[in-house]
Amino acid sequence: MKTSNSKNKFGIADLIYKSVTEQLRPEEREALDLWLQKSENRLLYRELLSKEKFQRSMSVYESVNLDRMYTLFQKRLMKRGRVKKRAVRSMIYKYAAVFAIGLLATGYYLWNRGSEVFKGEESGVEIVNTIQPGYEKATLVLADGSEINLEKSKDSFVMTNAVVEVENKDNLLVYKNKEGKQNQEIRTPEYNTLHVPVGGIYSVVLPDGSTVYLNSASSLKFPEYFAGGERVVELEGEGYFDIVKNPSKPFTVKTRVRNIKVLGTRFNVSAYTEDELFSTTLVEGKVILGDEVVLSPGEQALIPKSTGVAMVQKVETELYTVWKDGKFYFDQEPLDKILTKAGRWYGFECTFADPDLKDRLFTGVAKKTYSLSQLLDMIARTSKINYQIKYHKNENAYEVLITTN
DSSP states (O other), X not given: OHHHHHHHHHHHHHHHHHHHTTOOOHHHXXXXXXXXXXXXXXXHHHHHHSHHHHHHHHHHHHHSOHHHHHHHHHHHHHHTSSOOHHHHXXXXXXXXXXXXXXXXXXXXXXXXXXXXXXXXXHTTEEEXXXXXXXXXXXXXXXXXXXXXXXXTTTTEEEEEOSSEEEEEETTEEEEEEOSOHHHHTSSOOOEEEEEEOTTOOEEEEOTTSOEEEEOTTEEEEEESSOOTTOEEEEEEEEEEEEOOOOTTSOEEEEOSSOOEEESSOEEEEEEOTTOSEEEEEEEESOEEETTTEEEOTXXXXXXXXXXXXXXXXXXXXXXXXXXXXXXEEEEEEEHHHHHHHXXXXXXOEEEESSGGGGXXXXXXXXXXXXXXXXXXXXHHHHHTEEEEEEEETTTTEEEEEEEEO
16 A cells, blocks of 8 residues: 555655656646645645745755655665666656655645635635536426426426427436327416526427527527417526527527527527626527627627627637537637636626736636536636635635635
8 A cells, every 4th residue: 555655645746847847748637637636736836836846845955965866766766676777766766756746835835824714714704625516407397387307307208288298307307298289289388497506507399399509597488389379488598509490480599688590500699697708609500689780600699798789700619519519618808708707607796806817817617527627727827816715604605716826
């Protein structure tokens, strides 16, 4: 067991050293990210990246008696046999350096840790390791107000009535019209609402076969079947629409800012109430916003809520639709917007110690299955920031504090 632990320490020290000297290979980056999932390891890593303390670490490293370390480790390794002296010497010098740095960083961590945590606990604030994302969960609200927890009803039959059958299969809610128009003439269609909470993504196949993907903190109101000469749904939040073409029955997405009319197409709509900008991004087909703006594939309409005036621009549509595949994709995006999106997924509010930090740009791709600390560590390494995750007990709320590196 001791041999295994020692080997692991050497390996981690090597990864840390390669990280700060920018020598990590992709597979080594994955190993380091896995190690960084633990809060104490992340704190140690950030301590090591501190310029002053890293310089001190290097000073200690330069004063280490490598020959003495080499002799001690050589004796231990040679006892195990089948190890050449040249290989041992090369390996010992390599790990002596990184291990010295790792040990000193550990010392700094142990010396400084805990003060903010204990202070926070006294004031009703707890410093937490990370926040894990929720996933594939939603609530279906029926016309009578009854609620169905879809997370607990995975891969199960949901309900049936005279006109429709509803199933929850593979985290996808599927509406199927029953045979015969006479069934649909029995009554006026009732409306259901699919709510996706913070930390969730869910999909629904509507009665006409169209598919809608709902992002975190979003909802979609729709009829159990589409009657008359149109198809109308109402969106709060963000949704990606893949609409079945039907020239005789146009499809309309209603939002608080602007209605979107289509025949058959693929597009994304972001209409969060708290966002200043409303956006529609067209992947395929054609859409009309209100009565004045027509989009072609690869175009995006942005409408500031303060002015209501639409601006059309060419974009890479993947940047605005990859969320439905369980990823974050940022392209030279300011931290303020990035952390607003992340906050909807992990459930936190963000505070910047310095307002100028809001405008720092970041580019990268991350899986939504990552913990919050994994995402923030990735951002911190390139944007030169530090962060702290706090839990406010009295408010039952999470906060992320962003500070300078």
